Amino acid sequence: MNPLLDFSGLPRFADIRPEHVTPAVDQLLAECRAAVEHAVAETTEADWQHFVAPLDDANEKLGRAWGQVSHLHSVMDTPEMREAYNANLPKITLYFAELGQHEGLFKKFKALKARPDYAALSDARKKIVDNELRDFRLGGAELPDDKKARFLDLQEELAKLSAKFEENLLDATNDYALIIDDKDELAGIPDDVLETARAAAEAAGTSGWKFTLQMPSYLPVMQYADSRELRQILYRAYVTRASEFGKPELDNTPLIAAILKLRREAAQTLGFNSYAEVSLAPKMADKPADVLHFLDELGQRARPYAEKDFAELKDFAYDELGIADLQAWDNAYVSEKLRVARYSFSDQEVKQYFPEPRVLAGLFKLVETLYGLHIRQDSAPVWHPDVKFYTISDHAGQRVGQFYLDLYARASKRGGAWMDDVITRRRKGEAIQTPVAYLNCNFSGPVGGKPALFTHDEVITLFHETGHGLHHLLTRIEELGVSGINGVEWDAVELPSQFMENFCWEWDVLKHMTAHVDNGESLPKELFDKMLAAKNFQSGLQTLRQIEFASFDMHLHDDFDPNGSRTAQDLIDEIRRQVAVIIPPAYNRFPNNFSHIFAGGYAAGYYSYKWAEVLSADAYAMFEENGVLSPEVGHRFWSEILAMGGARPALESFKAFRGRDPSIDALLRHNGMA
Numbered sequence: 001m002n003p004l005l006d007f008s009g010l011p012r013f014a015d016i017r018p019e020h021v022t023p024a025v026d027q028l029l030a031e032c033r034a035a036v037e038h039a040v041a042e043t044t045e046a047d048w049q050h051f052v053a054p055l056d057d058a059n060e061k062l063g064r065a066w067g068q069v070s071h072l073h074s075v076m077d078t079p080e081m082r083e084a085y086n087a088n089l090p091k092i093t094l095y096f097a098e099l100g101q102h103e104g105l106f107k108k109f110k111a112l113k114a115r116p117d118y119a120a121l122s123d124a125r126k127k128i129v130d131n132e133l134r135d136f137r138l139g140g141a142e143l144p145d146d147k148k149a150r151f152l153d154l155q156e157e158l159a160k161l162s163a164k165f166e167e168n169l170l171d172a173t174n175d176y177a178l179i180i181d182d183k184d185e186l187a188g189i190p191d192d193v194l195e196t197a198r199a200a201a202e203a204a205g206t207s208g209w210k211f212t213l214q215m216p217s218y219l220p221v222m223q224y225a226d227s228r229e230l231r232q233i234l235y236r237a238y239v240t241r242a243s244e245f246g247k248p249e250l251d252n253t254p255l256i257a258a259i260l261k262l263r264r265e266a267a268q269t270l271g272f273n274s275y276a277e278v279s280l281a282p283k284m285a286d287k288p289a290d291v292l293h294f295l296d297e298l299g300q301r302a303r304p305y306a307e308k309d310f311a312e313l314k315d316f317a318y319d320e321l322g323i324a325d326l327q328a329w330d331n332a333y334v335s336e337k338l339r340v341a342r343y344s345f346s347d348q349e350v351k352q353y354f355p356e357p358r359v360l361a362g363l364f365k366l367v368e369t370l371y372g373l374h375i376r377q378d379s380a381p382v383w384h385p386d387v388k389f390y391t392i393s394d395h396a397g398q399r400v401g402q403f404y405l406d407l408y409a410r411a412s413k414r415g416g417a418w419m420d421d422v423i424t425r426r427r428k429g430e431a432i433q434t435p436v437a438y439l440n441c442n443f444s445g446p447v448g449g450k451p452a453l454f455t456h457d458e459v460i461t462l463f464h465e466t467g468h469g470l471h472h473l474l475t476r477i478e479e480l481g482v483s484g485i486n487g488v489e490w491d492a493v494e495l496p497s498q499f500m501e502n503f504c505w506e507w508d509v510l511k512h513m514t515a516h517v518d519n520g521e522s523l524p525k526e527l528f529d530k531m532l533a534a535k536n537f538q539s540g541l542q543t544l545r546q547i548e549f550a551s552f553d554m555h556l557h558d559d560f561d562p563n564g565s566r567t568a569q570d571l572i573d574e575i576r577r578q579v580a581v582i583i584p585p586a587y588n589r590f591p592n593n594f595s596h597i598f599a600g601g602y603a604a605g606y607y608s609y610k611w612a613e614v615l616s617a618d619a620y621a622m623f624e625e626n627g628v629l630s631p632e633v634g635h636r637f638w639s640e641i642l643a644m645g646g647a648r649p650a651l652e653s654f655k656a657f658r659g660r661d662p663s664i665d666a667l668l669r670h671n672g673m674a
């Protein structure tokens with residue numbers, strides 16, 4: 001039997017071969033399409049049992065099988081698996097696009113909601129129906145035919161413009177190079193960066209050193225080059241990418257104007273006032289004014305700290321570096337010098353205190369203490385010998401969920417760290433299907449007979465991903481569409497993950513998680529204090545910068561008139577005058593390279609970074625107020641937030657846990673701004 005078609009238990013990673021992919025996908029897609037046909041048929045009752053449940057069953061199988069394929073593609077990449085993945089991806093994408101646009105399904109969901117027995121459905125089921133109807137409406141399903149055609153054209157046109165925006169930025173970045181022949185001009189730049197620059201020049205057939213606007217070349221110059229002139233030249237090139245100062249065919253200015261106009265038209269076609277309202281419809285934040293109010297409040301509170309940060313920077317530049325007129329191209333350089341002068345410690349030093357067994361034991365102990373659970377290593381088929389597998393059970397010994405832990409970097413694994421779902425909790429008749437998750441990281445593995453050693457950042461990453469994992473695994477919801485991480489609002493998904501990071505800054509937790517790899521001693525308190533101070537270095541300036549971008553994004557998609565005479569650049573200039581402490585030079589064209597909002601999925605959503613930080617910090621403060629290891633608060637966090645999945649609005653879950661609306665105080669305090 002094709003192992004991808006075996007849904008009786010855990011994935012059969014030892015048996016899956018690339019040649020299994022296409023037959024499995026084709027068969028499951030055929031079953032899904034048959035389920036859709038059946039669901040929309042006149043003769044099919046528009047109730048849960050006949051309409052939604054069979055669709056869920058079919059889609060779950062496809063999702064599970066394809067999840068295993070894309071997981072292997074991410075963590076055990078081989079030419080054969082990549083080929084199988086790429087050959088099938090378009091079919092999967094097409095199927096889900098069809099589902100999202102399917103008029104028959106939309107009609108049937110409306111019919112389901114109109115039935116008298118709808119009222120008797122559980123809250124979770126009602127939420128699923130509401131989410132479906134909302135997404136169909138946001139996709140234009142309710143528009144009359146002429147408007148629908150125009151709406152779909154707009155979507156297509158917007159997709160093209162966004163792709164072009166990203167291409168222009170990439171081309172403009174790659175189009176630039178600066179060759180330096182005189183080594184004296186390169187003083188201060190680290191040797192490895194210089195070696196790379198030397199090799200790049202050689203590859204380009206020239207002498208000297210070649211610098212580009214790609215991060216690994218640009219950033220070290222800005223941070224370390226003693227030459228102000230060199231920094232100024234590269235800075236200007238960087239902040240004017242894809243603008244009127246470069247090649248006209250790579251200028252993003254007209255694309256920005258066009259994107260904003262089309263987004264407004266699309267929003268109005270759907271009956272909204274602005275694109276920001278469309279963006280917020282499926283999110284936790286209610287309306288643009290709420291987000292702007294949130295950003296203003298945070299900005300006002302952070303401002304004095306940003307002013308203090310900036311004054312310190314200017315003083316240090318003058319006193320220690322002889323720079324009397326601090327400029328935009330000096331900031332990174334002076335900041336780096338100031339940071340080293342104040343908080344120098346090395347990651348290497350810290351790493352010796354975080355051997356893997358100690359860190360995992362500390363992490364598991366924390367989860368066990370907070371939630372009254374038990375975590376034990378277990379066996380399951382895995383995709384690589386380094387992968388570990390664990391089972392979580394409750395105090396009665398009942399299995400709650402399971403997870404794979406794949407910690408080390410490999411050539412066959414994509415970069416970064418991420419959590420993904422393998423199996424979602426749901427009721428199947430009398431039985432409960434327990435959830436399973438993948439936790440993937442890219443840490444360095446053990447060397448020379450010693451355990452793997454993690455930097456503090458890596459420990460934070462592990463806690464972060466575990467937070468996502470627990471969100472998926474500790475759900476108590478029994479309906480696929482809103483169980484675990486499914487159906488959770490986009491601006492609320494980082495709450496459980498960022499929440500977990502806080503414990504990595506908690507001395508009482510951390511000291512038990514450390515043991516020097518050679519002598520077993522715990523992390524010295526003085527070193528921890530330095531780490532903590534370094535964490536909050538320039539947090540005022542960094543907060544204001546995020547607020548400047550988020551506020552620009554929200555205004556641009558809300559009250560800015562895309563058909564008026566003001567430009568996006570005019571708007572950011574104005575916002576900077578109100579918000580920023582550091583005003584960049586007039587030639588700075590930040591909007592032209594703000595791909596998060598013009599090419600990524602962050603339009604009228606950039607605020608979510610700060611939003612999630614506020615929620616997670618405020619949730620954590622509940623623990624600080626009652627004891628950070630309080631099982632009572634842990635139990636409440638589990639039942640009101642982790643357990644609820646997407647079955648109720650995230651704001652309601654937060655309030656049920658906290659007993660009030662979110663407050664920004666805890667985040668400010670955690671960042672040293674209180």
Ligand SMILES: [Zn+2]
Nearest residue numbers: 464468494497
């Ligand atoms: Zn995350």
